[in-house]
Amino acid sequence: MSGRVERIWIKRSKQHNMDEIGEVRVKAGKGIVGNADQGGRRQITLITHERWEELMRELGVSLDPSNRRANLLLSGIELANTGERVLEVGNTRLRVRGETHPCNLMEQVVPGLRDAMAREWGGGVFAEVLIDGSISVGDTARWSDESNKS
Structure with missing residues (x-):
């Protein structure tokens, strides 16, 4: 199953706005250049468009996914239970x-968002960059054949 990169954001400094870039x-071992x-282990964060839309329906609101403060928004791929x-x-x-x-910060965006995201991998995942x-x-995102190797 493959997905697609829909949007990309970087955070130039802690607690500041996310800047969208292409x-x-x-x-x-470092993460996104300029982020x-x-x-550490949390070099890049990802969430799916599908999960974000599910959260918005659950809360009865319509917010831009940049409010999540993740680095990548993917579509067409499942991230739940994908550790390692x-x-x-x-x-x-x-x-x-x-x-x-x-x-x-999620609770400041909309009441109830933090609790909704805390269930079933709703906040997405964090990852470590393995190669430069x-x-x-528009890039493809797919699970590697090496996905179960350490």
């Missing part, structure tokens, strides 16, 4: 390290 460069979050799997996006690979738990490369809007 392409990012990523560095292995505030560098290194490898996702090929553009010409790079990302190892999913876990479920993204929503922060208090680039990711562009």
